[in-house]
Amino acid sequence: MSKTQPARGMRDFLPADVRRREYVIGVIREVYERYGFEPLETPAVENIETLLGKYGEEGNQLIFKILKRGEHERTGEADLALRYDLTVPLARVVAEQGERLPKFFKRYQIQPVWRADRPARGRFREFYQCDVDAIGSRSMIIEAELCAAASDALTQLGFSNFIVNINHRHFLTSLLDSVAISSEQHANALTALDKLDKIGTEGVKKEFASRGLPESACIDILDFFSRVAQYAVDVFDLGINKTHHPTAEDIRSWNNFTLKEMEKFVGENAQGKQAIKELDEILKLVAVSEAAGKVALAPSLARGLSYYTGAIMEINVPDLAGSLGGGGRYDNLVGMFSGRDIPACGFSLGLERIIVVMTEREMFPADLVKASADVLVTIWDESSAGDALALARELRAGGLRVDVYPDGGDKVGKQFKYASTRGVPFVAVAGPDERARGEVSLKDMRSGEQQTLQSGAAATTLREKLGLRK
Amino acid sequence: MSKTQPARGMRDFLPADVRRREYVIGVIREVYERYGFEPLETPAVENIETLLGKYGEEGNQLIFKILKRGEHERTGEADLALRYDLTVPLARVVAEQGERLPKFFKRYQIQPVWRADRPARGRFREFYQCDVDAIGSRSMIIEAELCAAASDALTQLGFSNFIVNINHRHFLTSLLDSVAISSEQHANALTALDKLDKIGTEGVKKEFASRGLPESACIDILDFFSRVAQYAVDVFDLGINKTHHPTAEDIRSWNNFTLKEMEKFVGENAQGKQAIKELDEILKLVAVSEAAGKVALAPSLARGLSYYTGAIMEINVPDLAGSLGGGGRYDNLVGMFSGRDIPACGFSLGLERIIVVMTEREMFPADLVKASADVLVTIWDESSAGDALALARELRAGGLRVDVYPDGGDKVGKQFKYASTRGVPFVAVAGPDERARGEVSLKDMRSGEQQTLQSGAAATTLREKLGLRK
Numbered sequence: 011m012s013k014t015q016p017a018r019g020m021r022d023f024l025p026a027d028v029r030r031r032e033y034v035i036g037v038i039r040e041v042y043e044r045y046g047f048e049p050l051e052t053p054a055v056e057n058i059e060t061l062l063g064k065y066g067e068e069g070n071q072l073i074f075k076i077l078k079r080g081e082h083e084r085t086g087e088a089d090l091a092l093r094y095d096l097t098v099p100l101a102r103v104v105a106e107q108g109e110r111l112p113k114f115f116k117r118y119q120i121q122p123v124w125r126a127d128r129p130a131r132g133r134f135r136e137f138y139q140c141d142v143d144a145i146g147s148r149s150m151i152i153e154a155e156l157c158a159a160a161s162d163a164l165t166q167l168g169f170s171n172f173i174v175n176i177n178h179r180h181f182l183t184s185l186l187d188s189v190a191i192s193s194e195q196h197a198n199a200l201t202a203l204d205k206l207d208k209i210g211t212e213g214v215k216k217e218f219a220s221r222g223l224p225e226s227a228c229i230d231i232l233d234f235f236s237r238v239a240q241y242a243v244d245v246f247d248l249g250i251n252k253t254h255h256p257t258a259e260d261i262r263s264w265n266n267f268t269l270k271e272m273e274k275f276v277g278e279n280a281q282g283k284q285a286i287k288e289l290d291e292i293l294k295l296v297a298v299s300e301a302a303g304k305v306a307l308a309p310s311l312a313r314g315l316s317y318y319t320g321a322i323m324e325i326n327v328p329d330l331a332g333s334l335g336g337g338g339r340y341d342n343l344v345g346m347f348s349g350r351d352i353p354a355c356g357f358s359l360g361l362e363r364i365i366v367v368m369t370e371r372e373m374f375p376a377d378l379v380k381a382s383a384d385v386l387v388t389i390w391d392e393s394s395a396g397d398a399l400a401l402a403r404e405l406r407a408g409g410l411r412v413d414v415y416p417d418g419g420d421k422v423g424k425q426f427k428y429a430s431t432r433g434v435p436f437v438a439v440a441g442p443d444e445r446a447r448g449e450v451s452l453k454d455m456r457s458g459e460q461q462t463l464q465s466g467a468a469a470t471t472l473r474e475k476l477g478l479r480k
Numbered sequence: 481m482s483k484t485q486p487a488r489g490m491r492d493f494l495p496a497d498v499r500r501r502e503y504v505i506g507v508i509r510e511v512y513e514r515y516g517f518e519p520l521e522t523p524a525v526e527n528i529e530t531l532l533g534k535y536g537e538e539g540n541q542l543i544f545k546i547l548k549r550g551e552h553e554r555t556g557e558a559d560l561a562l563r564y565d566l567t568v569p570l571a572r573v574v575a576e577q578g579e580r581l582p583k584f585f586k587r588y589q590i591q592p593v594w595r596a597d598r599p600a601r602g603r604f605r606e607f608y609q610c611d612v613d614a615i616g617s618r619s620m621i622i623e624a625e626l627c628a629a630a631s632d633a634l635t636q637l638g639f640s641n642f643i644v645n646i647n648h649r650h651f652l653t654s655l656l657d658s659v660a661i662s663s664e665q666h667a668n669a670l671t672a673l674d675k676l677d678k679i680g681t682e683g684v685k686k687e688f689a690s691r692g693l694p695e696s697a698c699i700d701i702l703d704f705f706s707r708v709a710q711y712a713v714d715v716f717d718l719g720i721n722k723t724h725h726p727t728a729e730d731i732r733s734w735n736n737f738t739l740k741e742m743e744k745f746v747g748e749n750a751q752g753k754q755a756i757k758e759l760d761e762i763l764k765l766v767a768v769s770e771a772a773g774k775v776a777l778a779p780s781l782a783r784g785l786s787y788y789t790g791a792i793m794e795i796n797v798p799d800l801a802g803s804l805g806g807g808g809r810y811d812n813l814v815g816m817f818s819g820r821d822i823p824a825c826g827f828s829l830g831l832e833r834i835i836v837v838m839t840e841r842e843m844f845p846a847d848l849v850k851a852s853a854d855v856l857v858t859i860w861d862e863s864s865a866g867d868a869l870a871l872a873r874e875l876r877a878g879g880l881r882v883d884v885y886p887d888g889g890d891k892v893g894k895q896f897k898y899a900s901t902r903g904v905p906f907v908a909v910a911g912p913d914e915r916a917r918g919e920v921s922l923k924d925m926r927s928g929e930q931q932t933l934q935s936g937a938a939a940t941t942l943r944e945k946l947g948l949r950k
Contacts, residue, residue, distance in 0.1 A: 013527060013529065013530065014572050014573075014575040014576035014817050014818070015527075015576060016522065016523050016526070016572075016576075017523060017525050017526055017527050017560055020523035020525055021523065022520070022521070022522050022523070022569075022573050022576070022577075023519075023520065023521040023522075024520065024577070025518035025519055025520065025587070027521075028518075028519035028520065028521050029519065031521075032519070043881050044876045044879075044880070044881050044882065045876070045881075045882070045883075046852055046853040046881060046882060046883030046884070047852075048495035048498075048852045049493075049495050049498035049499065049502070050492070050493065050494065050495065050498065051492070051493040051497075051498050051501075052486065052492050052493075053486050053487060053490035053491065053492070053606050054524055054562075054592065054594070054606060055487050055490055055544070055562075055594065055605075055606060056486070056487055057483060057485075057487050059483065060483065071549075071550070074525070074546050074547075074549070074560070075546065075547045075553070076544050076545065076546055076547070076562070077544075077545045077546070077547055077556070077558050079541075079544070079596045080541070083545070084556070085556065086547070086554070086555065086556015086557075087556075088547050090487055090544070092524075092525075092546070099492075102484050102486075103484075103492050105484040106484035106485060106486075106492070107492075107494070112852075112901070112902055113898065114885075114886060114898075116852065116883070117495070122524065124524070124525065126549045135525075136523050136524060136525060144886070147886035147887055149865075149886040149887050149888065150865075151859070151865050151868075151869065151884060151886045151888070152886055154869060155869070155872075155884060155886075158869070158873070162876075294866060295865060295866055295869055297866075298866050298867075298869050298870040298873065299869050299870075299873055300873060300876075347484050348484070382516055382517075382518045382582075382586065383516040389621070395619075395620075395621050395765060396764060396765055396767075396768050397768075398621075399621065399624060399625070399628070399765055399768050399769050400768040400769075402625075403628070403768065403769055403770060406514045406515070406632075406770075409514075410514070411513050411514050411515075411516060412514065412515070412516060413515075413516030413586070414516070414621060414625060415584075416584060416614070416617035416619040416621045416622055416625075417617055417619050418619065418621070428582075428583065428584075431582070432582055
């Protein structure tokens with residue numbers, strides 16, 4: 011007898027789970043379509059060289075690798091791998107399709123990815139990403155539209171207290187330049203700073219030390235971060251232990267203050283000034299979008315992936331340690347495949363975390379998890395199975411979801427009980443008397459009410475009782 | 481620079497492809513729901529021992545195997561594998577969930593599977609299956625409902641000239657018994673007979689010889705098959721080179737004749753008699769279902785997979801060599817996981833082949849592949865990007881799909897041309913004059929007609945012009 015659990019870190023989705031997932035995916039897809047994004051799908055499996063070297067050393071370790079087939083299997087070599095994110099496959103498709111794609115290619119992609127990570131609460135080895143990306147423009151309109159689309163999707167799902175944190179890779183670069191960290195050490199320093207939320211200032215100091223980075227630089231940077239953070243604590247009581255959710259006005263005031271502090275810190279550094287100019291432009295644009303009052307400067311936000319080259323974003327809610335999604339500009343990734351630089355910017359919502367929060371907060375519509383059917387057709391006896399199927403056909407043609415009780419040997423009482431256990435709201439009986447008169451009996455399982463009508467009228471009556479539109 | 485093609489035998493789906501696929505999946509899902517089936521999803525990745533040994537020796541070879549991670553990677557061992565079909569994962573889930581599932585568990589599952597097969601026309605290494613299965617009943621109502629559901633789905637998609645061929649594993653067993661093939665040789669003989677359509681009678685004779693099966697047995701069986709087939713040729717001009725599509729009346733007449741021949745052939749063999757009784761019962765039940773006139777006895781149908789134990793079905797259309805789908809009863813598979821015998825029967829439609837035929841026959845609705853947006857909002861100049869985003873927000877709130885031209889530096893003429901190339905039916909312009917008056921200009925790209933209206937009225941006007949319901 012084989013094991014019956016799904017593979018480690020993976021999940022089976024029973025009907026109620028699937029309906030919840032499809033609801034969330036449906037809302038996100040509908041919003042993305044309203045922003046002019048079109049659907050793309052890529053294979054779960056990629057050539058291994060497409061993925062290796064795109065996600066940093068840690069990423070490489072987490073890629074699921076597929077053995078060569080046939081006689082090569084014994085070599086233990088892998089030539090294929092499971093999709094690790096949706097961004098690298100997009101870059102590959104853009105390079106492959108070239109001129110066949112529109113000048114501005116705006117696509118969404120909602121598919122699973124696989125990472126051999128250690129499973130934890132809300133962290134799985136198979137999980138869905140909901141990505142939107144716009145290829146072909148360097149305009150900050152793109153960043154603003156992406157923030158708006160992601161905010162709009164979350165708002166449609168019922169979220170209100172989320173923040174889109176935003177920073178810029180070039181601001182971070184100039185920040186590190188200002189404290190005299192050499193560019194070879196930038197990636198190292200960013201990795202350490204990226205952990206600030208998790209390990210605190212003392213932890214970051216230790217990370218700096220262990221990576222051979224100057225302590226003075228660390229102190230300068232952390233001073234800056236804490237000076238900015240203090241403003242939120244002083245002015246609207248929002249600190250590390252967020253005691254209330256900031257209003258749109260709080261965020262505006264925070265952004266004004268923070269932008270000035272960032273300007274002061276980078277001084278005349280050209281890259282830093284350009285980064286701040288772009289952030290300022292994005293903030294002005296989002297102010298008239300669905301993301302209005304939601305986008306907050308976050309000068310310590312670093313985001314792990316190495317391919318970002320401009321603005322970076324991350325969405326947070328107070329009751330979840332990780333983020334609900336994130337993204338940014340990555341102007342060089344497509345060039346790794348096509349040889350020509352093509353600007354790109356994207357945003358990814360994490361389906362699993364959205365579902366975790368929505369489940370805990372009971373945000374799903376009450377009528378989402380339907381019974382398996384609108385009506386159960388019973389079998390009077392084994393010889394009348396054909397009558398039951400004919401009735402089921404008629405009801406289905408009327409647009410109803412119809413289950414037929416399969417075992418004609420079971421008593422009708424048992425069949426009624428089954429309908430009740432399964433939450434099916436109506437039961438239809440066509441016994442010998444009813445059949446002789448071309449009639450059917452309907453029982454409303456909620457009220458207990460029973461009525462007999464011409465079988466031709468049953469579908470319409472049921473639709474009315476169920477409040478279904480034809 | 482990395483390769484940009486998808487992995488061998490796999491495909492990228494561009495927006496128009498995705499919309500076609502989603503259309504077909506949507507129709508199939510909606511039909512399956514009307515038959516009382518509920519959605520299930522399982523992981524793409526299974527523990528390798530879940531899959532090995534379930535698909536026969538040939539199947540084992542085609543399973544994509546995933547390398548162990550971390551320090552075990554060097555061993556070249558595989559501990560996981562990609563899903564090979566949707567039936568074995570279902571059996572695993574049924575065993576795992578046990579009593580938490582309803583007594584009759586009716587699920588549909590529409591997900592990709594992976595097979596390391598040699599790619600060919602219509603044969604891919606990643607492809608979708610659309611499965612319906614009913615667990616927990618031995619009643620022939622199940623077989624009839626599955627035939628009806630699959631037929632209904634194909635009919636909704638616009639297919640009319642398909643046939644659901646049906647046979648019974650126990651009829652084949654009794655057939656082989658009658659010609660004195662030992663039960664150890666049954667699998668061998670069935671594999672040979674399964675190829676009849678592809679390699680013809682001479683080919684099957686050679687297969688029998690090479691497998692050490694008696695020639696006389698082969699001749700008896702092939703005689704029976706050709707005697708039955710001859711009836712179709714004689715009575716309604718339907719032979720191996722099907723010259724016309726049989727009518728419901730043709731099929732009824734064929735079934736009556738064939739059933740009698742099958743009875744004669746098996747004589748008093750108890751297993752054979754029971755199989756024929758079940759087939760007869762299924763035929764009577766489908767006669768009142770959506771599959772009426774579509775289900776035809778096919779005494780030579782064997783189907784490859786070893787797990788079938790009762791009726792087996794396969795759907796064919798004249799213009800496709802392979803089948804559009806198939807299925808059957810497999811009462812022992814769940815027991816391989818749970819240790820208790822649980823009856824099961826299922827049907828799988830092959831999405832890729834359905835799409836191949838629908839594309840070749842141009843069966844897709846004309847309005848399926850929409851433009852990426854209903855309206856393109858232009859950018860008058862770089863300083864007015866905010867006005868464009870505000871207008872886009874208003875139009876989106878009105879339910880429209882809105883694209884914003886991102887590059888404010890481009891001339892408006894170029895932006896109009898972009899809309900035209902992309903097939904976007906309307907362009908909205910809010911230039912300085914319009915903005916001063918709170919107006920917007922709309923251009924209908926199909927008629928060339930232009931009108932200026934209050935920006936608040938634009939969404940309603942566009943919806944009317946596009947014929948969209950609010």
